[in-house]
Amino acid sequence: MPYVCADYSKYKFVNVCWNSENGIATVTLKRPPVNSLTAEFLRELSSLLLDLEKDETQGLIFTSEFDEKVFSAGLDFKELYRPSIDHAKEFMSLLHSFSFRLSCTAYPTVAVINGHAPAGGCIIPLCCEYRIGLNNFNIGLNELKFGILLPDWLSSLMIHTIGSRNAEQAILSGTLFSSEHALRIGLVDEIAPTKEVALEKATAFLNKAKIVNRSLRLDAKLHLRRPILQEFQKDIENELAKNVSLLMSDKVQQSLDAHIKILKEKRGN
Numbered sequence: 001m002p003y004v005c006a007d008y009s010k011y012k013f014v015n016v017c018w019n020s021e022n023g024i025a026t027v028t029l030k031r032p033p034v035n036s037l038t039a040e041f042l043r044e045l046s047s048l049l050l051d052l053e054k055d056e057t058q059g060l061i062f063t064s065e066f067d068e069k070v071f072s073a074g075l076d077f078k079e080l081y082r083p084s085i086d087h088a089k090e091f092m093s094l095l096h097s098f099s100f101r102l103s104c105t106a107y108p109t110v111a112v113i114n115g116h117a118p119a120g121g122c123i124i125p126l127c128c129e130y131r132i133g134l135n136n137f138n139i140g141l142n143e144l145k146f147g148i149l150l151p152d153w154l155s156s157l158m159i160h161t162i163g164s165r166n167a168e169q170a171i172l173s174g175t176l177f178s179s180e181h182a183l184r185i186g187l188v189d190e191i192a193p194t195k196e197v198a199l200e201k202a203t204a205f206l207n208k209a210k211i212v213n214r215s216l217r218l219d220a221k222l223h224l225r226r227p228i229l230q231e232f233q234k235d236i237e238n239e240l241a242k243n244v245s246l247l248m249s250d251k252v253q254q255s256l257d258a259h260i261k262i263l264k265e266k267r268g269n
């Protein structure tokens, strides 16, 4: 039976609950207020995946501390507004490497989406093998509405999950789907009434994976995900440079500025 070596208490933005009986790690995202992705958060998440790999984790469940509110609000608007060029490069590289690593873990992965998951907030669920949603949340890749062209690896994850036709319509219209609609198009695999039920369903999915030989399962996973993994590995330097220049462009910066103002007004700040 696997046992824990890593010190998971060192992590600031996640709580790791490691079940030594079944080797399943439940990782609760807890970066207040909305689990938006910053460079520091992504660095932590990447390091966590390595620790879980070393501890021979048998399965990983992601969920959010901010139950029935937000799973993740996506990339952190505030950090990406007028960043230095070095920070923009570092951020894009961290986003790419974390998403790649999560897409090809040796252990099975599930996202319990217990709140909204717009834009970059949809990345963790899409990289996972299975998605369980709660009711009353929105999920989708609505980046085009921000003037952001999706990186090929992200479109590819969406295509892998919901098929080309649905992905084309979803991405081109920048749709955020309700949980019921997400279930209909396969963006989530199941809906659960509560987080507890969702976690039980997630454990059931991970237990099913155990009946398959681990290394054979990994070979099959990498084979089935080859089109996505190829997109991640294709011309990385050029792709990252493209994303950095998109982020630094006036159009995207103005869009971030506008969204920060909208959020401020909403709070009456």
Ligand SMILES: CCCCC/C=C\CCC/C=C/CC(=O)SCCNC(=O)CCNC(=O)[C@H](O)C(C)(C)COP(=O)(O)OP(=O)(O)OC[C@H]1O[C@@H](n2cnc3c(N)ncnc32)[C@H](O)[C@@H]1OP(=O)(O)O
Binding pocket: 033, 034, 036, 069, 070, 072, 073, 074, 075, 076, 077, 078, 080, 116, 118, 119, 120, 121, 143, 146, 148, 150, 151, 154, 243, 244, 246, 247, 252, 263, 264, 266, 267, 269
């Ligand atoms: C920009 C990249 C260019 C290059 C791209 C290349 C590759 C990347 C591909 C992937 C790209 C992804 C783009 C994104 O992810 S951009 C982010 C998109 N996210 C959103 O539009 C969500 C915005 N937020 C909301 O809609 C809501 O906040 C909510 C998540 C539904 C939660 O609503 P609610 O519970 O009512 O909370 P508030 O709205 O009051 O917010 C509380 C608090 O949180 C702050 N906040 C919200 N979202 C973000 C965010 N994304 N980044 C940073 N901070 C955020 C909000 O300002 C409030 O803060 P204060 O308490 O300080 O007022």
